[in-house]
Amino acid sequence: MLFLKSKDNINIKNAVKLKKSAKYRRETGYFTAEGVRLCMDALYSNAVIDTFFVTENALKKYSCEYNKLSEYADKTFVVSPSLFLSISDTDTPQGFLCIIKVLDKTSQFDTIKNSDKFLALDNLQDPNNLGTILRTAEAFNISGVILSKDCCDIYSPKVVRGSMGAIFRLPFLICDTLSDFLTNNPRLTSYAAVVSPDADKVTDIDFISPCVVAVGNEGNGLKSDTIEKCSNCVTIPMKGRAESLNASIAASILIWEMMK
Amino acid sequence: MLFLKSKDNINIKNAVKLKKSAKYRRETGYFTAEGVRLCMDALYSNAVIDTFFVTENALKKYSCEYNKLSEYADKTFVVSPSLFLSISDTDTPQGFLCIIKVLDKTSQFDTIKNSDKFLALDNLQDPNNLGTILRTAEAFNISGVILSKDCCDIYSPKVVRGSMGAIFRLPFLICDTLSDFLTNNPRLTSYAAVVSPDADKVTDIDFISPCVVAVGNEGNGLKSDTIEKCSNCVTIPMKGRAESLNASIAASILIWEMMK
Numbered sequence: 001m002l003f004l005k006s007k008d009n010i011n012i013k014n015a016v017k018l019k020k021s022a023k024y025r026r027e028t029g030y031f032t033a034e035g036v037r038l039c040m041d042a043l044y045s046n047a048v049i050d051t052f053f054v055t056e057n058a059l060k061k062y063s064c065e066y067n068k069l070s071e072y073a074d075k076t077f078v079v080s081p082s083l084f085l086s087i088s089d090t091d092t093p094q095g096f097l098c099i100i101k102v103l104d105k106t107s108q109f110d111t112i113k114n115s116d117k118f119l120a121l122d123n124l125q126d127p128n129n130l131g132t133i134l135r136t137a138e139a140f141n142i143s144g145v146i147l148s149k150d151c152c153d154i155y156s157p158k159v160v161r162g163s164m165g166a167i168f169r170l171p172f173l174i175c176d177t178l179s180d181f182l183t184n185n186p187r188l189t190s191y192a193a194v195v196s197p198d199a200d201k202v203t204d205i206d207f208i209s210p211c212v213v214a215v216g217n218e219g220n221g222l223k224s225d226t227i228e229k230c231s232n233c234v235t236i237p238m239k240g241r242a243e244s245l246n247a248s249i250a251a252s253i254l255i256w257e258m259m260k
Numbered sequence: 261m262l263f264l265k266s267k268d269n270i271n272i273k274n275a276v277k278l279k280k281s282a283k284y285r286r287e288t289g290y291f292t293a294e295g296v297r298l299c300m301d302a303l304y305s306n307a308v309i310d311t312f313f314v315t316e317n318a319l320k321k322y323s324c325e326y327n328k329l330s331e332y333a334d335k336t337f338v339v340s341p342s343l344f345l346s347i348s349d350t351d352t353p354q355g356f357l358c359i360i361k362v363l364d365k366t367s368q369f370d371t372i373k374n375s376d377k378f379l380a381l382d383n384l385q386d387p388n389n390l391g392t393i394l395r396t397a398e399a400f401n402i403s404g405v406i407l408s409k410d411c412c413d414i415y416s417p418k419v420v421r422g423s424m425g426a427i428f429r430l431p432f433l434i435c436d437t438l439s440d441f442l443t444n445n446p447r448l449t450s451y452a453a454v455v456s457p458d459a460d461k462v463t464d465i466d467f468i469s470p471c472v473v474a475v476g477n478e479g480n481g482l483k484s485d486t487i488e489k490c491s492n493c494v495t496i497p498m499k500g501r502a503e504s505l506n507a508s509i510a511a512s513i514l515i516w517e518m519m520k
Contacts (some may be wrong), residue, residue, distance in 0.1 A: 246392045249396050253513065
């Protein structure tokens with residue numbers, strides 16, 4: 001157990017950069033998770049925890065979790081509340097933060113099983129949407145999530161927090177383009193989610209597994225080459241005056257209909 | 261058309277306070293809506309627009325909308341980009357912002373129709389969730405939304421923006437407690453959304469209209485006296501390891517199942 005007191009300490013600087021920069025996360029291969037529950041989720045899912053930062057108050061209040069995490073993590077540092085604020089992404093931090101090695105959750109995609117039902121995300125940009133979608137995907141037992149590499153960073157603090165730990169448990173794969181992924185996985189029946197009166201209504205579809213439903217960008221929907229590669233188009237019928245749904249809501253209703 | 265140049269101008273100060281303070285919005289009876297589309301939604305729904313702020317760039321770029329709004333609003337002020345930033349709630353503002361009188365959308369609730377299906381929210385706290393729920397409620401043609409008065413402020417800029425204008429079109433009612441509302445509206449079949457294996461599964465329920473589904477707080481769910489007042493309990497069956505859904509996702513799946 002080491003006390004850190006300076007914001008110029010290399011470990012603190014590293015944590016701040018990991019919080020702020022997707023590029024730095026990509027270059028170093030690490031990300032941060034904050035809060036007692038998320039840090040314990042990381043531990044329970046056997047993620048590689050490089051560094052564990054904790055405040056004195058938190059290590060007393062959550063002594064059981066502190067003991068487990070400090071034993072499990074490579075390094076543990078006790079930091080002051082003000083120093084913790086600098087590495088935290090929340091206004092009222094709990095005083096637990098871990099630096100974690102990026103996850104390898106791709107084995108699920110090596111062999112597609114007959115029962116597999118996947119969700120694919122094409123250029124999704126809002127970290128709150130992505131976090132919520134991962135949480136919903138786990139809640140309804142989606143087999144895994146495929147992300148095009150131009151989606152927002154899955155390791156951003158907002159995504160990790162919004163996923164409520166699903167990021168540690170849910171298989172996910174980042175691919176160059178969904179169109180490539182679909183070409184490489186011809187066994188999957190694919191459904192492109194679109195806003196169109198001509199597409200099949202989600203209420204009329206029996207999702208044939210193994211399958212994948214593709215959901216697009218918040219403003220622009222799916223890329224045209226993704227739609228072209230999909231074997232089916234699916235739409236969520238709307239009755240009101242709204243023109244579209246929030247992307248996380250649309251994805252969740254599709255997940256719900258596919259999995260129920 | 262008047263040019264405003266000082267951030268100490270009383271109209272600017274008023275707009276800043278309306279943006280920041282729920283208390284000030286309540287006291288004055290006004291709120292702000294930002295962006296070309298939201299301002300036009302306010303106009304099209306006959307909201308009372310007290311003040312219209314616009315930047316020079318925006319009034320050229322959106323001249324048609326500018327003409328309509330400046331004719332409709334009581335006052336119009338042209339402001340510099342930097343002054344606009346001070347009243348704006350976004351990082352890259354479009355240059356349109358209106359101060360609008362709080363809405364009166366309660367007439368729908370005066371006489372309950374046989375076909376009415378309502379959503380009720382109990383102490384919902386996250387403005388992003390509330391905005392998204394209003395957007396979804398409109399998309400699926402919910403008859404109206406009832407909010408307990410301890411919900412987050414429906415007139416906060418985040419809610420207004422997240423609703424994508426639904427706030428201007430969707431009937432809503434703010435009541436002291438949902439339990440009072442249910443007592444005063446005994447005709448409504450009421451469904452309390454809970455996380456419980458004992459509750460009826462949403463997939464097994466035929467929602468009997470007129471009805472209302474009540475959804476609770478992000479962390480704590482529904483208040484116990486709300487649950488007691490409801491005639492039925494409903495749950496969204498989950499299969500995965502997640503313990504719960506994001507409140508806006510849970511509400512949206514319930515809306516979807518109730519309205520489809």
